Amino acid sequence: MQRYFLNKPIIDTIKLKAGNDIFNHFGKVLRAKVGSKAEFVSDSLEIFVGEVVSVDSETININVINQYHSDVELPVQVTLVVSPLKNDRSDWFIQKATELGVNKIIFTSMKRTVVDWQKQQDKKLKRFKKIAQAAAEQAHRLIIPSIEFLTWQEMLLSPKHTGIVAWEESARDGETSMLIKAVSEVPSDEIFMVVFGPEGGLTETEVDKLQIHGFSLAGLGPRILRAETAPLYTMSAISVLRELR
């Protein structure tokens, strides 16, 4: 069943007005008619199953026929910090990270970042938010991950309980235990922040800075993962270690 984020309280009925994104998708793309059903997430993260009782060109009226709670969010709040990525790699990174349960994505320009979004930043952000929303609906999540563009310094000062840096050199040195240790020890509902370098990697200076700000170095296994693959590996690791036992 299609899921929509209403971001409002829901009681017995839902009214969708023309012009609204959900009206457009449910009414025009899915051609909702009397009897059509969909799921709506309220601002209190409850799920309401709604059934269409009337449709016209201006309004879709929906009755709530069921309500339930579903625990599909990761037990820790994961913030992923990545460099802007080339071509459509940012798009699908956002889609996949959202499916895998990310809470917040921070794009930060790093020393070896080669992509410059300066002028298109607002357009990019709008696009990325749409991708995250569609992916969250598709994965049947309760929240849409937030996406931010921060400076390196703002990122360093972002709130976190535990921070790690995925660093290739750590992997090369055979560091294999930090990711598991950090993921296993972060308390539920706390923020787990993971920083990934751009294609060319983080500089030593950047890694030093991150360590001063409380980030630990972690290896992600012996193979070299691309900038957009390493965060997906990490998201999967967090799910395996926190949800599959």
Added chain:
Amino acid sequence: MQRYFLNKPIIDTIKLKAGNDIFNHFGKVLRAKVGSKAEFVSDSLEIFVGEVVSVDSETININVINQYHSDVELPVQVTLVVSPLKNDRSDWFIQKATELGVNKIIFTSMKRTVVDWQKQQDKKLKRFKKIAQAAAEQAHRLIIPSIEFLTWQEMLLSPKHTGIVAWEESARDGETSMLIKAVSEVPSDEIFMVVFGPEGGLTETEVDKLQIHGFSLAGLGPRILRAETAPLYTMSAISVLRELR
């Protein structure tokens, strides 16, 4: 450093001839000149660092200046079975699965598969092999994963030590331990085979058939993962559970 698969024994020197793929990439794309270096993997999976001693339009002559062994392959041989996927999703699935260490990818048409490659199968296979090779070079792996198109019946009879099916219904029933159990118990160097359904999911009949052929049902956590994301989650899980301790 760029890595190439030579698939031949290497002793003291390497000669690349015009027309050869490696000649084209190293010579023309990377414009190798005297002193340029690259890594070459021999048929015995040893890595040789080579330095160019002469280049002309017909031949690149390379001297071996170093040799080493590197253990970057997953300790178990993972075979992923997936349905043909829409648009470019197959392409990037192959790239990511290769980075994450897959040994073999089997494409099989399933009951709810909507993509039909019948006529383009040879072209697709050629393209997929190139993607796998480039990703294996980039990830600094020692082998290029093999890619096969098999019928459902051929797939069921493929060799394996342990087989699991990622099934959404298992996840919905709260099954959370089979993946970890199966990954932890498969002996090193044995074949671990994982079957994933198409976008619409596997049918009950298909799941029954897989169980008769020795596959166990496994859930991949509470969120709904797309057909191409679930295998990447599984590959990451295998690495975390077998390589990160």
